[in-house]
Amino acid sequence: MSILTEENITEAVLANINAENPRIQQIVTGFIRHMHAFIREVEPTEDEWFAGIDFLTRTGQMCDDKRQEFILFSDTMGITMLTDFINHRVAEGATETTVTGPFHAKAFAAENGAIIAEGPEWERGEYTLVRGRVTDTAGNPIVGAKLDVWQSDDEGAYDVQDEKQPEINLRAIFTTDENGEYWFRTVKPSSYPIPTDGPVGELLKATGRHPMRPAHIHYLITAPGYRRLITHLFVEGDEYLESDAVFGVKDSLVVPFVKNDNLEKAGEYGFSGPFYEVEYDFALEKA
Numbered sequence: 001m002s003i004l005t006e007e008n009i010t011e012a013v014l015a016n017i018n019a020e021n022p023r024i025q026q027i028v029t030g031f032i033r034h035m036h037a038f039i040r041e042v043e044p045t046e047d048e049w050f051a052g053i054d055f056l057t058r059t060g061q062m063c064d065d066k067r068q069e070f071i072l073f074s075d076t077m078g079i080t081m082l083t084d085f086i087n088h089r090v091a092e093g094a095t096e097t098t099v100t101g102p103f104h105a106k107a108f109a110a111e112n113g114a115i116i117a118e119g120p121e122w123e124r125g126e127y128t129l130v131r132g133r134v135t136d137t138a139g140n141p142i143v144g145a146k147l148d149v150w151q152s153d154d155e156g157a158y159d160v161q162d163e164k165q166p167e168i169n170l171r172a173i174f175t176t177d178e179n180g181e182y183w184f185r186t187v188k189p190s191s192y193p194i195p196t197d198g199p200v201g202e203l204l205k206a207t208g209r210h211p212m213r214p215a216h217i218h219y220l221i222t223a224p225g226y227r228r229l230i231t232h233l234f235v236e237g238d239e240y241l242e243s244d245a246v247f248g249v250k251d252s253l254v255v256p257f258v259k260n261d262n263l264e265k266a267g268e269y270g271f272s273g274p275f276y277e278v279e280y281d282f283a284l285e286k287a
Contacts (some may be wrong), residue, residue: 010036055199062198066160068102072200075099075246076209093137094285098232098248101218102195103158107148110172115185115270116149119165125154125187127266127275128257130233133180134221134282141180142284145223148173149184151216156192185269188257188276189215191240204245211245214238219282226284233280255280 004012013032019025044052062069074080080099088097110116117125134145150171152158159169174182193211195201204211215235222228234241234249236256241249257276260266266275 055203059199066105067195069195069198069200071100071102072194072198073203075101075248076194076200076204078247081247091137091285093283094227095229095231095282096250096252097230098250098253099246100220100230101246101248103160104148104150104218104220105160105168105171107150107168107171107173110174110184112174112177112181112183113185114172114174116151116170116172117153117185117187119153119159119162119169121153121155121165121170121187127269127271127273128186128188128278129183129269129271129275130186130217130278130280131181131183132280132282134176134182134223134284135180136226137283137285139283141176141178142223142226143176143178143180145176145180145182145221145226145284146173147176147182147282148220148222150218151186151189152192154187154190156190161195185271186217189217189235191215191238194245209245210243212240212243213245214240214249221282221284223284225287227287229282229284231282233278 002008002012010033013036014029017025017029017032019028059069059073071080074083084097084099090096115122134142134147136142148171150158153162153165153170157165159165159167159171170186172184174184176182191212191214194213196204196211201211215238216232218230218232220228220230232248232253234254236254241254255278257278259274260277261274263273266273269275
C-alpha cells in the first residue's frame, strides 16, 4: 500500500471494497465517497466527530419494540420521504404514499363500522365517521382489501405512548366489502409532537426546529395482486400542514373533516352529539 495522505485515503479505502454482490458494492462505495466528501466539507474537530458517534450510539440505545429512534431520525432529516419518493413513483390515478412513522403496532381485525376509540378519548373527543372505498386505478372496487388503521387520540398520544389508554387502542384492521367499501368510527385526531426526550429531540432543538406533526390517520392497505400502500389522511386546516416535522404531507392526502350537527343522524351512528364525516377512496396500483 502506498503512503496514505489526506488526498488519497478515499481511493485507498474504495480499492479495498470487493463485494461479490454488485448492489452491496454500489451501496458501500457510494456511502464511503459521500461520507468522505462530508468530512472534507465540514472538517469536524475530533470532539465533534465523537459527539456524532455518541449521538448515533444513544439513538440505537433508545430503540425497543415500542420506540424506533432511528426511524424518527430518518423521518426528521427528510431521508424517509426522499426514499419514499424514489420507491413510490405511483401510476396515474394511484393514491400517493407517505411515511410509516414509528408507531405502527399489532392490531386485531374488526368489522366495518366498529368503534376503534376504546379509551377516555371517546368521552372527551370529537366523534368522527370515516368511510370510503378501495379501488384499482380504473375505479373498479377491490373486494377483501385489508386496511390496517392507526392514529393518535384527541390529545395527540398513541396507545403505545400513553398508559391511560387501553392496549391496542385507536388501531384495527378492516376488510373491504363486496363493493370495496370500508367504514369505521373514531375520534378526530390531534396534531402532536414527535418524541423529543431522546437524541432526535436534542437535534431538533439545536437546529431551531419544532417537533410537531399535523393531525392525521395512518393506513397500511394490502390486497392480492396490488402494491402495498402506506399513507396518511391529514386533517384539512391543521396549522402544521406546511411545516410537518417529518415532511410527510402531500396535497392529495389532505382531506376535509366535515362537521355534521344533525343529532338524528348522529344517533343512527351511535354518537351522542355532533360528529365529523370523512370520505376518501384509496386507489391501489397493480403489482
